[in-house]
Amino acid sequence: IRAFAASQQKREQTNVPRSWDEPCSTYDAPYETHEVVLRAREKGLPWAQAEDDYKDKSKLFPSVEAYRFDEDGYPLNPSGRTMRRGRGLLGRWGVNAAIDAVVGCWDSEKTLFDVVLIQRKDNGAWGVPGGMLEGEDVYEEAVREFQEEAAAGQSLEAVKSLLSAERATIMTTLHVNDHRETDNSWIETTPVGFLLTREEMDKLETELQSGDDAANVALVKVDPQQAEPPVDRLNSTHWEIIRAFAASQQKREQTNVPRSWDEPCSTYDAPYETHEV
The missing domain is CATH 3.90.79.10 (Nucleoside Triphosphate Pyrophosphohydrolase)
Known part of the structure; x- marks a missing residue:
């Protein structure tokens, strides 16, 4: 968490915008995929992807927001810049x-x-x-x-x-x-x-x-x-x-709506929703 706090402080001190929609020609965050992830990949553990798996978009988990990619094909975090590239301690590219x-x-x-x-x-x-x-x-x-x-x-x-x-x-x-x-x-x-x-x-x-x-x-x-x-x-x-x-x-x-389907509720009329994702 110290690294996260430091990265956020650095972003604020250098006036790096959070949003990808705001251009920042000087942005050059360090790249890191932790050795724990790399070793897990070598052992064949399923949670750790290969360093070049980002190139195969079919290997990305679905996201609640549409994927965006940088000019090199890396998926972009929808929350914006974090001052760190790569995967860090996370096993997968994207979600x-x-x-x-x-x-x-x-x-x-x-x-x-x-x-x-x-x-x-x-x-x-x-x-x-x-x-x-x-x-x-x-x-x-x-x-x-x-x-x-x-x-x-x-x-x-x-x-x-x-x-x-x-x-x-x-x-x-x-x-x-x-x-x-x-x-x-x-x-x-x-x-x-x-x-x-x-x-x-x-x-x-x-x-x-x-x-x-x-x-x-x-x-x-x-x-x-x-x-x-x-x-x-x-x-x-x-x-x-x-x-x-x-x-x-x-x-x-x-609203006194019973949880169980076995309990009748003639007034139940929940809204219908299928998420756009």
Whole structure:
């Protein structure tokens, strides 16, 4: 995260515009693909692409925004210049697909939201449990990441019994503000939300245990109406995800729409949408 902060500070000090639409003839960011990625490629690990794989556009994951490329054919980060080219610590050119699990519950007044957060080992920042999507089902991956990072003392089967597929809310994929992103590699996540009852959350709280990439795990009470993240160094995109999930669940409860298809609801008329992507 120090490298990310330094790159942003350097960009501001040198008056480098963030947007690709603003020309900058002097822009010459250093190129780096971390040796961890290169070694992973040598070992044949599927998450790490070759250095020249950017040339084959069929190898790029779909993006929530249309791809743009520079004059050499490298994909351009839709969020703009980052002061770093190459892939850095990310394995793929362009989109690196991720998954995040939002597990929370309302307080008795339905105004404050308790949500499970983990603290990352690599940079100390807080966020919801999650990781890279490795070809698995979105729901399956979200539950697995939650178990590994926030409920390491529980079996995957036990976590699945609580975070069942029937109660999962798969949210819209979005770009993540992440310290690892570069001009040519970035992260897009598909959040999966689970709304628990107070009793379920009280029990889960006693079973929380950090593991894998998480240094700590905590149940944090937040106010989704606040625009700014309530926790120091909480990932800004994750806060947007938490707020969006809480708002969607609150709206559903206020309209008394049952979650299960087995419960009839003659007034249900949700808007139809197929994303332009």
